[in-house]
Amino acid sequence: MLEKNNTPGKLIIVEGIDGSGKSTQIDLLYKWLQTQGQSVYFSEWNSSGLVKSTTKLAKKRKLFTPTTFSLLQCTDFADRWENRILPMLKAGVIVLADRYAFTAFGRDVARGVDRKWVRNLYSFALQPDIAIYFRVPLDIAIQRITSARAKLKYYEAGMDLNLSDSRIQSFKLFQERILNEYDRMVDEFNLTIIDGSLTVQAQQRLVREIVKQELKGWKGLPIPEGSPHVRLQAEISAETGGR
Ligand SMILES: Nc1ncnc2c1ncn2[C@@H]1O[C@H](COP(=O)(O)OP(=O)(O)OP(=O)(O)O)[C@@H](O)[C@H]1O
Numbered sequence: 742m743l744e745k746n747n748t749p750g751k752l753i754i755v756e757g758i759d760g761s762g763k764s765t766q767i768d769l770l771y772k773w774l775q776t777q778g779q780s781v782y783f784s785e786w787n788s789s790g791l792v793k794s795t796t797k798l799a800k801k802r803k804l805f806t807p808t809t810f811s812l813l814q815c816t817d818f819a820d821r822w823e824n825r826i827l828p829m830l831k832a833g834v835i836v837l838a839d840r841y842a843f844t845a846f847g848r849d850v851a852r853g854v855d856r857k858w859v860r861n862l863y864s865f866a867l868q869p870d871i872a873i874y875f876r877v878p879l880d881i882a883i884q885r886i887t888s889a890r891a892k893l894k895y896y897e898a899g900m901d902l903n904l905s906d907s908r909i910q911s912f913k914l915f916q917e918r919i920l921n922e923y924d925r926m927v928d929e930f931n932l933t934i935i936d937g938s939l940t941v942q943a944q945q946r947l948v949r950e951i952v953k954q955e956l957k958g959w960k961g962l963p964i965p966e967g968s969p970h971v972r973l974q975a976e977i978s979a980e981t982g983g984r
């Protein structure tokens with residue numbers, strides 16, 4: 742159980758295994774909300790500058806254990822949470838997150854980390870107003886990933902788990918475990934399932950319906966010129982190239 746979001750902002754997050762279509766859908770949602778005149782902030786998993794070099798080094802040298810990987814990714818999330826996401830929510834902004842704590846609950850547990858322990862680690866996070874789980878059969882996700890990407894990376898394929906010497910086989914087994922974890926989380930965290938095997942357009946229609954429903958009667962907050970939020974938004978915009 743995560744605590745309810747009592748801030749004036751709205752938190753909308755997407756989850757699903759690799760290649761389930763999360764980024765495609767949240768990107769379209771982001772643009773659509775902007776055209777509706779909404780103030781939107783986007784945050785991506787594993788994108789904090791605070792631990793970037795450490796994460797890169799540990800991946801390159803294969804230094805991570807399941808626990809250190811989990812702790813570092815949680816630090817990345819906590820940095821974004823405290824310095825970006827929560828201030829934005831408090832300012833009445835719609836925050837969109839490409840992956841959330843549930844990614845850690847899936848991946849870290851698939852790596853052998855204790856379910857309760859990792860949930861406790863992220864207990865500072867709030868329950869999103871909307872948490873969409875793009876559910877796709879493993880084969881479809883794998884097909885999409887392998888045709889879109891040159892080579893699966895070591896940790897991405899779960900090679901640290903010694904499931905198989907073949908990267909693709911290891912990836913399949915790893916993603917299968919994560920898929921099982923996601924399925925367990927549907928009721929636990931009230932995830933809204935969208936069939937990720939539908940077309941991009943069909944899924945986006947469903948996403949917008951869900952979001953429209955949630956935003957009905959919600960006005961956000963008026964944003965005074967020169968407020969800390971406006972400055973923060975401008976700063977981040979400059980950092981991320983206007984995203
Ligand atoms: N509904 C769809 N039908 C067919 N292909 C799709 C669909 N949605 C996304 N794709 C394609 O599948 C690939 C993976 O999509 P996307 O990057 O959105 O997935 P993701 O869930 O964000 O993956 P990751 O977890 O690796 O970031 C991309 O090449 C994308 O163009």
Ligand SMILES: [Mg+2]
Nearest residue numbers: 763764765839
């Ligand atoms: Mg993505």
